[in-house]
Amino acid sequence: MMASTPKRAHRDPVVRNLWALQELALKHDVPDEVKQQIDLCLEVVNARDDYCDMKSSSASEHVTSLIEQTQNHPWSDLHKAGTIPFLHSGMISGKLEGNFLKTIISLSNAKKVLELGLFTGCGALTIAEALPADGSVTSCEIAPYVKDLARKFMDKSPHGKKVTIKIGSALDSLAELADAGEKYDIIFIDADKDNYLNYYKIIMDKDMLTARGTILADNTLFQGAPYCHNLMSDRAIKLGQIIRDFNDFVEKDERVYQVLVPIRDGLTMIRRRSDVEGTS
Ligand SMILES: C[S@@+](CC[C@H](N)C(=O)[O-])C[C@H]1O[C@@H](n2cnc3c(N)ncnc32)[C@H](O)[C@@H]1O
Numbered sequence: 001m002m003a004s005t006p007k008r009a010h011r012d013p014v015v016r017n018l019w020a021l022q023e024l025a026l027k028h029d030v031p032d033e034v035k036q037q038i039d040l041c042l043e044v045v046n047a048r049d050d051y052c053d054m055k056s057s058s059a060s061e062h063v064t065s066l067i068e069q070t071q072n073h074p075w076s077d078l079h080k081a082g083t084i085p086f087l088h089s090g091m092i093s094g095k096l097e098g099n100f101l102k103t104i105i106s107l108s109n110a111k112k113v114l115e116l117g118l119f120t121g122c123g124a125l126t127i128a129e130a131l132p133a134d135g136s137v138t139s140c141e142i143a144p145y146v147k148d149l150a151r152k153f154m155d156k157s158p159h160g161k162k163v164t165i166k167i168g169s170a171l172d173s174l175a176e177l178a179d180a181g182e183k184y185d186i187i188f189i190d191a192d193k194d195n196y197l198n199y200y201k202i203i204m205d206k207d208m209l210t211a212r213g214t215i216l217a218d219n220t221l222f223q224g225a226p227y228c229h230n231l232m233s234d235r236a237i238k239l240g241q242i243i244r245d246f247n248d249f250v251e252k253d254e255r256v257y258q259v260l261v262p263i264r265d266g267l268t269m270i271r272r273r274s275d276v277e278g279t280s
Contacts, residue, residue: 011265013224016231018042052096059095062157063126067094069153070120084145091119093190093218097264098126101188101216104269105130108214110185114177115139116170116199117191117218121150121163127188128159137163138177138184140170140191171195171202178206185210190218193239196246200270204255212275220247221266 010016018041025035059067071089078084093101105113105127111134113127118141128137141147147165154160166173170191187208189199196217202208203215225232225240226247232240250258250270257276260268 011221011223012045013228013230015042015045016224018045020231056096056099059098059126060129060157062153062159063095063098063122063129065156066120066122066125066153067092070122073120073149078145085143087119087143087146093119093123093126094264097218097267098122100261100263100267102126102130104214104216105186108185108212111135112184112210113137113186113188114174114182114184114208115188115190116174117141117189118150118165119146119190121154123188123190124150124163125154125157125159127186128154128162129157131159131162135162138166138182139163140166140168140173142167142169142191171198174199174202174208178202178208183208183210183213185213186216187213188216188218193219193222193242193246196243197249200246200250204253209272213271215268215270217246217250217268217270219243219265220260220268221262223265 010019018038022035022038022042024030025038058064070092073089075084075088079086101123104110110130111132113131113136115124115127115137116139118124118139121139124137124139128135131137139150141150144167147167151160151165154163187203189196191199200215200217209215220226220243222240222243223232223236225236226244229237229240247260247268250256250268255273256270257273258268258270260266
């Protein structure tokens with residue numbers, strides 16, 4: 001991950017700043033012990049990520065293979081050829097976040113899950129593995145290419161049959177599901193950031209959570225952009241502002257209780273306040 005991630009796009013602003021410091025130290029007359037200390041800081045941050053991964057249970061054989069095949073897929077060539085929109089392997093939720101999702105699903109006894117943003121199916125299949133035999137995941141995806149790829153990966157697993165894919169804009173699919181009166185125990189928001197607030201408003205205003213349901217919104221730290229602008233591309237700054245507005249809106253929404261967990265690129269867990277605090 002570290003080697004292939006462009007320096008400006010690494011999701012941890014601490015790493016981006018340490019890389020910048022490392023480059024500065026090489027250009028200037030900096031004592032070796034300072035350079036070594038910078039290298040050590042980078043090593044520590046990377047080692048922490050690796051350690052969390054190592055000390056979390058292995059993903060299933062099918063999810064592991066799906067992650068590997070996603071990492072080795074020729075995303076950039078397909079994008080250049082015009083076959084797919086801009087998609088890359090870094091979009092996958094991956095093992096650590098997958099383990100987190102799986103744990104949430106199992107401890108909440110969820111049966112019906114909605115995912116916005118399927119990509120290659122890592123989150124959907126991991127969630128499906130934690131659901132009972134009559135549980136279901138509906139996942140909304142706009143790109144037909146990844147829908148086909150995810151279906152192929154997921155069909156290799158006995159849990160794949162629990163996943164239904166809705167192709168098209170997640171906003172349209174969500175509105176359609178809301179109009180049909182569908183409700184979900186867990187809703188995982190992980191599609192385009194521009195619409196996070198729209199997704200949230202539909203879910204809350206149209207009452208799409210079951211009693212004691214939970215929204216999980218991914219990337220709510222968005223590479224540090226909501227709270228730290230330095231060394232970011234203009235696009236990341238724009239998306240960071242969108243996520244910051246989303247986070248601010250949720251924070252001020254009296255209906256809900258939320259916690260922003262700094263796992264990977266940030267995951268906010270949002271529940272009805274009355275479900276968390278009870279009544280006196
Ligand atoms: C970060 S990835 C999802 C990762 C996935 N949840 C996982 O667990 O690996 C985001 C996905 O959302 C899809 N997407 C982007 N805009 C969308 C939209 N407006 N409607 C539906 N899907 C969209 C992208 O094509 C991409 O596959």
